[in-house]
Amino acid sequence: MRNFLLVAIFAAALVGxxxxxxxxxxxxxxxxxxxxAPGAGGASTGGVQNGGVTGSQLGSGQGGASELxxxxxxxxxxxxxxxxDSFVVKDQYRPLVEAHARYLQSHPNARMTIQGNTDExxxxxxxxxxxxxxxxxxxxxMTLLGARDNQIETVSFGEERPKNPGHDETAWAExxxxxxxxxxx
Amino acid sequence: MIPLLCRWLAACLLSFxxxxxxxxxxxxxxxxxxxxxxxxxxxxxxxxxxxxxGITGIVxxxxxxxxxxxxxxxxxxVPRPSKAQDVQPAVWxxxxxDAVLVGSMLPLPDGRADVRFALVDVVxxxxxxxxxxxxxxxxxxxxxxxxxxxxxxxLTGDRGVFSTRIAYITKQGSRFQLIVADADGFGPQTVxxxxxxxxxxxxxxDGTRLAYVSFxxxxxxxxxxxxxxxxxxxxxxxxGSNSSPAWSPDGRKLAVTLTKDGGSQxxxxxxxxxxxxxxxxxxxxxxxxxxxxxxQSLLFTSDRGGTPQIYRASLLGGQVERLTFEGSYNVSxxxxxxxxxxxxxxxxxxxxxxxxxxYATRQVQVLTQGPNDESPSVAPNGRLVIYASREGGRGxxxxxxxxxxxxxxxxxxxxDVREPAWGPFPRS
Numbered sequence: 001m002r003n004f005l006l007v008a009i010f011a012a013a014l015v016g017x018x019x020x021x022x023x024x025x026x027x028x029x030x031x032x033x034x035x036x037a038p039g040a041g042g043a044s045t046g047g048v049q050n051g052g053v054t055g056s057q058l059g060s061g062q063g064g065a066s067e068l069x070x071x072x073x074x075x076x077x078x079x080x081x082x083x084x085d086s087f088v089v090k091d092q093y094r095p096l097v098e099a100h101a102r103y104l105q106s107h108p109n110a111r112m113t114i115q116g117n118t119d120e121x122x123x124x125x126x127x128x129x130x131x132x133x134x135x136x137x138x139x140x141x142m143t144l145l146g147a148r149d150n151q152i153e154t155v156s157f158g159e160e161r162p163k164n165p166g167h168d169e170t171a172w173a174e175x176x177x178x179x180x181x182x183x184x185x
Numbered sequence: 186m187i188p189l190l191c192r193w194l195a196a197c198l199l200s201f202x203x204x205x206x207x208x209x210x211x212x213x214x215x216x217x218x219x220x221x222x223x224x225x226x227x228x229x230x231x232x233x234x235x236x237x238x239g240i241t242g243i244v245x246x247x248x249x250x251x252x253x254x255x256x257x258x259x260x261x262x263v264p265r266p267s268k269a270q271d272v273q274p275a276v277w278x279x280x281x282x283d284a285v286l287v288g289s290m291l292p293l294p295d296g297r298a299d300v301r302f303a304l305v306d307v308v309x310x311x312x313x314x315x316x317x318x319x320x321x322x323x324x325x326x327x328x329x330x331x332x333x334x335x336x337x338x339x340l341t342g343d344r345g346v347f348s349t350r351i352a353y354i355t356k357q358g359s360r361f362q363l364i365v366a367d368a369d370g371f372g373p374q375t376v377x378x379x380x381x382x383x384x385x386x387x388x389x390x391d392g393t394r395l396a397y398v399s400f401x402x403x404x405x406x407x408x409x410x411x412x413x414x415x416x417x418x419x420x421x422x423x424x425g426s427n428s429s430p431a432w433s434p435d436g437r438k439l440a441v442t443l444t445k446d447g448g449s450q451x452x453x454x455x456x457x458x459x460x461x462x463x464x465x466x467x468x469x470x471x472x473x474x475x476x477x478x479x480x481q482s483l484l485f486t487s488d489r490g491g492t493p494q495i496y497r498a499s500l501l502g503g504q505v506e507r508l509t510f511e512g513s514y515n516v517s518x519x520x521x522x523x524x525x526x527x528x529x530x531x532x533x534x535x536x537x538x539x540x541x542x543x544y545a546t547r548q549v550q551v552l553t554q555g556p557n558d559e560s561p562s563v564a565p566n567g568r569l570v571i572y573a574s575r576e577g578g579r580g581x582x583x584x585x586x587x588x589x590x591x592x593x594x595x596x597x598x599x600x601d602v603r604e605p606a607w608g609p610f611p612r613s
Contacts, residue, residue, distance in 0.1 A: 085514075122537060123516040123530055123559055124384055124604065126486050126493055128398075128405060128428045129442065129449035129472040136448065154444070155404040156426040160382035167578050 074099045078180040087133040101145035111183035114138050116156045119172035128158035138178050222255035223340050226282040231267035231289035243329035247347040252591025257282040269303035269312040277307040297321045304336055313339045346564045350608040352386040356601040386606045389436050396430035407441055409456050420458035431475045440474040477520050484518035522567040530559050539572050552589040562607045573603040
């Protein structure tokens, strides 16, 4: 309105200040890469994307990377979708859950995290609990099917990690889900 | 050195940009108004124009924003009064004013100002309050907020919240920031920046610390951070999810939701993370715990009855009482400071709305229309509720008076804003 330059200087001053220890926590450099998945046995290299050859077997040991990522293998399917406000695992996802449970059973050193998610509607804090319940529901199925309890950690992202950033039913349906991530991935 | 320089630089720039919006600062628009706004005339202070930043403009903006006041035109009153004894009640009654603010801000040799003001009730023809402050121009804003607080309290009977601060989360691209700003959105300061989501900022009762949830380690972890030093520590980083922190009224305990023992359950701990004890046990989701103002009970959300509803649990006897019964989704309880009720979020059809529940009458009053209103936070005087809303696909903050009559939108350009938390009264 009056003086854009002054605004810019002001903004710069604030930005400059925001890096001082008085106002800034040392979170700055924590990107998504290079972080340790919780309970994942110290596998610190994140971001093994599909299409790349997965050369390292950090944490999960015991071969089988291609088994987990081969698009023809059901083990490459990693998402389980839920109805609104529900944590019931639908029958259509039973083969997927069974396959991962079998994999864990036959690979005792393999570890996975099940990440629960909700759509954006409602309380963000309640959604953390609801998403946790979705992750726990799949874990319970897998342990009943032979996976050991200590192979699976469940965590919740609540509504914070939408797969689809939209604000309609199509987006919400994609966001009400559990994602399976193996240690080292 | 550098922080000081920065603070000084920011202060200088602030003082030269009295009405200019800072980068990503919230700007406020008032949507509604009280039926019976108090008409008040705010006369520009003597010598005010000689300073780079004024005081009466900020006082006017504060009072107008509350929705409880109507500004009476002061143009053409000659001579302009600056002391209580100069106020001629008949002149102001003719303009339908009930109260008049007059004052002066004369320069002192050391560069500071001698700020004096009087609030005159022109109906009863008496001065309600007269005060003086010796302040530097950098302190004009906070002085103006203090004056507005005093006027608000004298004329409405409730303590003002213009000197308080708010915290909120912004998202720009993939960048999340926890921001603390004055209650009018001025002077935003970044407390935490992260590439992963931040959630649930909660002020310690003395206003010196914030508890919050960060996903920076790819799971929810509860941190407590000092606003003075910026130092922080993870106070709840257990296996599973750690979320929904809340301070006890004496600041000595945190309630948190943990899943370390299976299921989302409520625990108490010391603010340094020690002494974790489970306080509720159910097979269902228990979360969003908040202490009641007497510190003796927790309000929380649970789906133990099949749908998420609000309950109250005594911390002494352990009895649990269900408080909400209408509808299939009642969440996010926030106690009112008078202990007589709570603010919460309900779903009505597909609409999420902010509402109040009165304990004595069990009456629910809906304050907002929705459809995407969430995360309410009550001002320390109990008169206003700030909450997150959505507009054109973007997160904004809004505030509503506790009777639902006055609404404000707080908008930051090109930024998603959410998770507001109203800070406590400043320590005097």
